[in-house]
Amino acid sequence: MATNHEPDVPANHNEDRRTFLKQSSLLTALALVPGPVVSAAEAKLDERVAEAIEQVPLSLKVNGKKLKLKVEPRTTLLDLLRENLHLTGTKKGCDYGQCGACTVHVDGQRVNSCLSFAVMHDGQEITTIEGLADGDKLHPMQEAFVKHDGFQCGYCTPGQIMSAVACVREGHAGSEEEIREYMSGNICRCGAYPNIVAAIQDVKQGGQKV
Amino acid sequence: MNAPEKKIGAPMNRVDGRQKVTGAAKYAAEYDLPNMAYAVLVGSTIAKGRLSSIDTKAAERAPGVLAVITHLNAPKAPGAKPAGKDPSQPQTVGSALQVFLDDNIRFNDQPIAVVVADTLERARFAARLVKAQYAPEKHQTNLEANKANAFLPTQAKKNPKSGAADYQRGQVDAYKTGALKLEAEYVIPTEVHHPMELQAITAHWEAPDRLTLYDKTQGTMATRRDFARQWGLPEANVKVIATYVGGAFGNALHSWPHESAAIIAAKVVNRPVKLMLTREQMFTMVGYRPYTWQKIGMSATADGKITAITHESIGQTSTYEEFVEATLGQTKMMYESPNLTTRYRLAALDVGSPIWMRGPGEATGAFALESAMDEMAFLLNLDPLEFRLRNYTNQDPEKNRPWSSKFLKECYQAGAERVGWNKRQLKPGALRDGEWLIGYGMGVGTFGAHRGSSKASAQLLPNGTVLLQSAVTDIGPGTGTAMTQIAADTLGLAPGRIRFEWGNSDFAQAPTQGGSAIVNTVGPAVQEACLALKDKLRELAAGGNSAFASAKKEDVVLADTHLTLTGNPTARAPYTDLVKQAGGTAVTVESKPSGEGQKVSMYSFSVHFAEVRVHELTGEVRVSKLISCADAGTIINEKTAGNQMKGGAVGGIGMALMEHAIIDDRFGRYVTKDLADYHVPVHADSPAVEVFFVNKPDPYVNQLGTKGIGEIATIGVAPAIANAVFNATGKRVRELPITPDKLV
Numbered sequence: 001m002a003t004n005h006e007p008d009v010p011a012n013h014n015e016d017r018r019t020f021l022k023q024s025s026l027l028t029a030l031a032l033v034p035g036p037v038v039s040a041a042e043a044k045l046d047e048r049v050a051e052a053i054e055q056v057p058l059s060l061k062v063n064g065k066k067l068k069l070k071v072e073p074r075t076t077l078l079d080l081l082r083e084n085l086h087l088t089g090t091k092k093g094c095d096y097g098q099c100g101a102c103t104v105h106v107d108g109q110r111v112n113s114c115l116s117f118a119v120m121h122d123g124q125e126i127t128t129i130e131g132l133a134d135g136d137k138l139h140p141m142q143e144a145f146v147k148h149d150g151f152q153c154g155y156c157t158p159g160q161i162m163s164a165v166a167c168v169r170e171g172h173a174g175s176e177e178e179i180r181e182y183m184s185g186n187i188c189r190c191g192a193y194p195n196i197v198a199a200i201q202d203v204k205q206g207g208q209k210v
Numbered sequence: 211m212n213a214p215e216k217k218i219g220a221p222m223n224r225v226d227g228r229q230k231v232t233g234a235a236k237y238a239a240e241y242d243l244p245n246m247a248y249a250v251l252v253g254s255t256i257a258k259g260r261l262s263s264i265d266t267k268a269a270e271r272a273p274g275v276l277a278v279i280t281h282l283n284a285p286k287a288p289g290a291k292p293a294g295k296d297p298s299q300p301q302t303v304g305s306a307l308q309v310f311l312d313d314n315i316r317f318n319d320q321p322i323a324v325v326v327a328d329t330l331e332r333a334r335f336a337a338r339l340v341k342a343q344y345a346p347e348k349h350q351t352n353l354e355a356n357k358a359n360a361f362l363p364t365q366a367k368k369n370p371k372s373g374a375a376d377y378q379r380g381q382v383d384a385y386k387t388g389a390l391k392l393e394a395e396y397v398i399p400t401e402v403h404h405p406m407e408l409q410a411i412t413a414h415w416e417a418p419d420r421l422t423l424y425d426k427t428q429g430t431m432a433t434r435r436d437f438a439r440q441w442g443l444p445e446a447n448v449k450v451i452a453t454y455v456g457g458a459f460g461n462a463l464h465s466w467p468h469e470s471a472a473i474i475a476a477k478v479v480n481r482p483v484k485l486m487l488t489r490e491q492m493f494t495m496v497g498y499r500p501y502t503w504q505k506i507g508m509s510a511t512a513d514g515k516i517t518a519i520t521h522e523s524i525g526q527t528s529t530y531e532e533f534v535e536a537t538l539g540q541t542k543m544m545y546e547s548p549n550l551t552t553r554y555r556l557a558a559l560d561v562g563s564p565i566w567m568r569g570p571g572e573a574t575g576a577f578a579l580e581s582a583m584d585e586m587a588f589l590l591n592l593d594p595l596e597f598r599l600r601n602y603t604n605q606d607p608e609k610n611r612p613w614s615s616k617f618l619k620e621c622y623q624a625g626a627e628r629v630g631w632n633k634r635q636l637k638p639g640a641l642r643d644g645e646w647l648i649g650y651g652m653g654v655g656t657f658g659a660h661r662g663s664s665k666a667s668a669q670l671l672p673n674g675t676v677l678l679q680s681a682v683t684d685i686g687p688g689t690g691t692a693m694t695q696i697a698a699d700t701l702g703l704a705p706g707r708i709r710f711e712w713g714n715s716d717f718a719q720a721p722t723q724g725g726s727a728i729v730n731t732v733g734p735a736v737q738e739a740c741l742a743l744k745d746k747l748r749e750l751a752a753g754g755n756s757a758f759a760s761a762k763k764e765d766v767v768l769a770d771t772h773l774t775l776t777g778n779p780t781a782r783a784p785y786t787d788l789v790k791q792a793g794g795t796a797v798t799v800e801s802k803p804s805g806e807g808q809k810v811s812m813y814s815f816s817v818h819f820a821e822v823r824v825h826e827l828t829g830e831v832r833v834s835k836l837i838s839c840a841d842a843g844t845i846i847n848e849k850t851a852g853n854q855m856k857g858g859a860v861g862g863i864g865m866a867l868m869e870h871a872i873i874d875d876r877f878g879r880y881v882t883k884d885l886a887d888y889h890v891p892v893h894a895d896s897p898a899v900e901v902f903f904v905n906k907p908d909p910y911v912n913q914l915g916t917k918g919i920g921e922i923a924t925i926g927v928a929p930a931i932a933n934a935v936f937n938a939t940g941k942r943v944r945e946l947p948i949t950p951d952k953l954v
Contacts, residue, residue: 050273074331083248083330088240089233091456093406094489098885101406129233138231146227149853152686154230155407155456161231180893187885189406189457190686191860193896195853 056119062087063131071118077111078102080118081128089129089158093187100186103159103166104128110166112185129158132165140208141165144199152190160186164200165210173204217695217705218914219905221849224691225710226454226684235454238426239410243482246412247276248330249475250337251468251491253319257349257878258560261313261322261342268339269325274332276479278340280323284310284474288442307495307530307563308440308470315344316530317562318879319494324471326479349560351878353501353526360524360555363534374534377542379607380549384518388509392585396506396578397945400526400871401499401864402492403567404890407456409496413472414482422449425469428462429722430681430715436465437473453713455685455723459861460566462685463724466496493871493880493888497565500526502537504578514592514600518549521579525571527556528563535571540656540925541579542608543811545601560878566724568861569924572657577865580653580929581944584936591636594652594933595626606811614659614812614910615917621817621839624902625652628837629819638940646823648834649938653820655925659812659843659908659917660727661803665718666735668697668743669796671709672789674770676701678710678739682720682732686857687920688850692729693736695846696914700740701768710736718798726814726918729846734912735801742797747773750791751783758783807910815841816922818859818930824938829950831935833863836899838927843908843917851919856899858923864891865924866931868947 055070062085071080078095081087081104090113093101097115104113105127132139141161144150151157163186167173172182179200180193188196203210229235254261266278292311309321323340327333350356366375385391412424421441427433430450438448455462472485487496507520521541527533538552569576587597602619605612625631634650635641641648667679678697684690690710698705711717718739720732745763751773752759758766758773758781765776773783789795821835838859845851868889874881882888907915928946935953936942943952 054273072329072331074335079330082240086242087233088236091237091406092239092408092486094408094885096489096884096886098489099406129231133232138228142231145231146223149224149227149849151227151230152688152850152853152857153405153407153455153457154226154235154686155237155405155454157230158233176898180896184892184894187406187890187892189404189459189861189890190853191857191891191896192853193860193891193893194856194898197893197898 058119058122060121061125063128073117073119075118076114077116077118077121078113081113087128087130091155091158093156100163101156101159103162103186105162105166110163129162132161139165140203140206140210141199144202148195148199148202149192150196150199151192156186156188160188160196164196167200168204168210173200176201217698218844218846219848220695222691222695222705222847224688224850225694225705226690237407237410237454237456238412238424238452239484239486241412241424243412243414245481247326247328247479247481247483248333249324249326249472249483249485250333251321251471252323252325252337252340253491253494254315254322254342254344255318256315256344256346257318257351259315259344259346261315262345263343264322265341266323269336272332272336272339274327274329275325275336276328277326277475278323278336279310279474279478281310281313285477287440289440307467309467310471310474317494317528317560318877319491321467321471321495324475326475326483349878351559351561351873352875353503353524353557353559356557356559357503357524360557363532363554363556365534366554373536373539374554377538377550377552380518382551383507383520384549385507385509385520388517390512390589391507391509392582392589393507394505394582394585394944396504396581398499398502398574398577399946400501401567401869402871402888403459403461403497404492404885404888405457405459405461408487408489408492409461409466409468410486411469411472412482412484413476415476415480419443420447421473422451424451426455426458426462427452428455428458428683428685428724430683430713431719432722433465434715440470450715451713452683455683458685459568460570460724461497463722464497464565468495489885490883493882495562497563498871499567499570499574500533500564502526502574504537504575506578506582508582508586510586510590514590514597516545516547516601519547520551521575522553523575524555524557526561526564527558528561529558531563532556533564535566537571537575540572540576543606544579544603544654544656546603546607568858569921572655572921573865573925573928576653576655576925577928577932577946580926581932584651584929584933585942593636595622595631598622598654609811611809611811614807614810615841615843615906615908616815617841617904617906618815618817620904621815621841621902625817625819625837625839628900628902629821629835631819634937638937643823645826647826647938649822649824649934649936651820651930651933651935651937653818653926653928653930653933655816655818655922656813657726657918657921657925659730659814659911660725661730661807661911662721662727663800663802664720664731664735665798665800666732666739667718667796667798668739669794670743670747670785670789672786674768674785675707675709676703676743678708678736679717680712680720680732680736681715681717682728683713683723685723687854688847689723689728689732691850692846693732696733696736697740700737701744703768726920726922729916730911730918733846733914733916735799737913738799738801739797742799743795746795746797747788750788750795754787755781755783757781810910812908812911812917814843814917814919814922816926818862818927820930820934822931822934822938824935824953829953831867831948833897833931836897837902838899838923839902840919840922841904842919842922843906843911844915845903845905846916851903852901854919855901855923858920859899859927860891860896861924862927863895863931865946866928866948870947
């Protein structure tokens with residue numbers, strides 16, 4: 001996988017699809033060839049075919065940085081962030097969209113990054129926990145989590161914070177009960193919930209820009 | 211120079227808070243090593259039998275695959291031993307099931323192969339191409355069906371003084387002849403730790419005989435010892451790094467099959483290998499709180515004095531390890547009862563081994579004991595708090611020794627006031643708010659205030675910062691922060707001038723994080739290392755300034771740029787000079803228990819008060835108030851300790867109302883496979899838990915006066931909720947979790 005930080009250029013999807021189809025027919029043809037020939041071709045051919053068809057171009061803006069990438073279509077946004085871009089602040093807690101540890105913002109909306117393929121986000125803007133602070137200055141929600149001790153082990157914390165920022169922006173932080181309801185997609189097994197709710201209320205009541 | 215404000219007890223923010231809120235904290239699967247490969251496990255689809263054949267050809271040919279490893283081609287670690295030879299071996303860490311040694315299948319989803327590829331996607335795809343065939347044998351996965359085969363654990367057979375041995379005071383089963391008696395059975399289902407971080411390891415052979423593991427473990431030294439032994443390496447050649455651990459709750463107290471698999475995989479492909487389990491695999495191979503059946507018989511006099519208790523339990527274990535926990539511990543010492551009998555048994559099933567889960571056996575036992583206390587109080591028509599006071603122990607009735615400290619009555623009072631206990635009615639179902647029935651309940655918890663031996667090292671850096679190191683992990687309680695506070699007070703420095711580093715087996719040796727014992731054990735070591743550093747600095751300074759030679763270490767002051775003495779500001783030794791002296795400033799000390807503790811019984815105590823609202827039509831239970839009160843000795847950090855108590859209470863809500871891992875016994879396989887069907891508490895389930903600490907030092911456990919918090923935060927919560935549900939509805943649920951179907 002290659003990353004490159006040059007200005008964004010729209011990917012030529014049509015051309016890519018044609019290449020894909022051509023390669024696919026090659027695969028179909030191979031499947032019709034008698035067994036011994038295939039085994040003679042061995043894994044190396046599989047490998048070359050796979051290399052050719054498994055990579056799809058993708059343009060993303062991640063934490064303000066434009067990226068032109070090539071990714072496998074089956075790579076989730078979460079795995080792209082963690083394994084390919086080394087933005088490991090976004091956590092894998094279940095991989096089924098049930099725990100919220102992988103919450104990021106896609107075009108400003110909170111999203112479970114494990115539940116979508118990276119290629120579905122072509123042209124979109126992703127914000128992860130690493131992109132929330134303004135340089136050395138923490139985001140008010142990050143500050144509030146530290147002040148109220150809104151975490152213990154810290155693993156669900158990036159997801160909680162990304163979700164909490166969205167919760168306030170959506171206007172769903174009006175009361176303790178409302179916060180609890182709209183934060184229930186983010187599990188904290190350490191059980192720091194009371195402190196997380198306190199942190200969100202503090203930010204909401206402080207009226208700072210989130 | 212003014213003495214800095216005392217840090218012990220202060221609600222200081224965590225030293226690693228910034229790392230955790232910015233995503234900079236790195237967990238086991240987040241180290242970016244060059245040439246990383248990815249491993250995915252293939253699990254068995256039967257619970258018992260043999261692997262008759264395994265076809266790996268298609269997987270081997272899949273794109274990007276580097277290796278497919280099974281028992282047929284795995285390199286044998288020199289110290290590896292097939293499991294099951296002696297299941298009675300202590301299982302703390304060290305006799306985990308090691309993989310790919312033979313064709314035996316001992317539980318469903320046991321790893322039978324590991325596929326290694328250059329990307330995660332490719333490894334995951336290829337893992338699906340591995341085809342296995344089995345010679346299945348009849349399996350047993352149901353404890354209720356196997357109670358007749360329950361046995362006394364080997365450790366109890368060998369040592370009648372073991373906590374797992376049968377215990378007796380007074381007459382055997384005396385409750386049976388009591389005038390007023392109850393007899394009831396209680397069940398705790400299998401519960402799974404499910405820390406938010408999936409079990410993960412990055413294994414890297416830096417040389418053929420040098421192994422580095424970035425691992426999710428509660429004990430860097432225990433993991434190092436285990437894998438050094440497995441691979442026949444000197445311990446110094448194995449390094450275990452666990453700086454950040456994404457929750458564990460006991461699940462990382464043991465070495466597990468996937469760790470062995472990743473290390474073998476890294477050996478075969480000669481690249482660093484990363485292996486992260488799936489949530490589904492978290493059910494099958496990394497431990498759980500075992501399904502436990504219990505029976506309590508209790509008798510009392512009409513004026514509310516307990517005359518006898520018999521408490522029996524049968525816990526589930528695997529066929530290859532005898533997992534033992536202290537399920538009956540609290541019953542032996544919590545209440546006065548002249549006659550007391552306990553019997554602890556195990557039943558071995560074709561499942562993975564259990565492992566201690568927060569509060570461990572004590573939380574299981576407390577559900578039965580504290581429910582029975584509530585049942586007996588009801589029979590006596592007594593307030594359950596009053597009933598407990600009438601049976602309060604002023605010394606340990608098990609060991610006949612005084613308590614090192616016990617302020618449980620203060621906890622009772624504080625909790626009762628806060629929850630509004632005076633509103634509670636003796637008659638169930640007497641309080642309501644529209645369709646919601648309201649009830650109040652309490653549950654008591656206790657856990658041994660354990661203290662072991664630990665080392666800590668300290669050294670001065672040229673800029674005047676003191677660097678402390680310990681191999682201990684911080685799985686979330688705030689160990690790093692507490693140690694920084696202890697060091698700050700001991701050295702008279704602002705916390706910003708302390709750097710405490712942890713989670714590395716190369717650091718000064720420290721025990722595994724567990725059993726609520728870390729502040730008790732590592733805290734004194736850090737304190738003594740700081741004092742030793744002061745003395746070392748004084749000695750080093752004495753060469754250039756005689757005032758230091760005769761000074762006491764207590765008078766040594768670490769000023770901004772130099773060492774000086776109380777009352778003698780002219781004595782100055784610049785740090786830049788001290789650190790240059792031969793041998794450096796580093797000191798390592800070992801701190802051990804004094805032995806004074808042998809004369810007393812040392813326990814932390816807690817009580818939890820719950821107010822619940824139960825919908826009379828749907829049976830939905832909402833915990834509307836939860837008050838957790840603890841006598842845990844000195845509180846080092848009110849903020850992090852309070853958080854730990856709240857978290858334990860939330861865990862107790864899960865235990866009481868939702869957590870239930872279910873096996874389909876026809877296939878011996880879990881049908882709960884993820885967090886959508888194994889429910890844990892979410893924000894909406896959690897009230898604003900209120901915490902009260904007595905915060906009085908214990909005079910025996912250590913010089914800091916701490917007793918430990920982690921376990922008592924959970925022990926007693928589930929029965930408090932179950933008792934509140936009874937008070938609200940008149941329905942006694944003796945089999946957790948209390949789901950609506952049991953109330954309608």
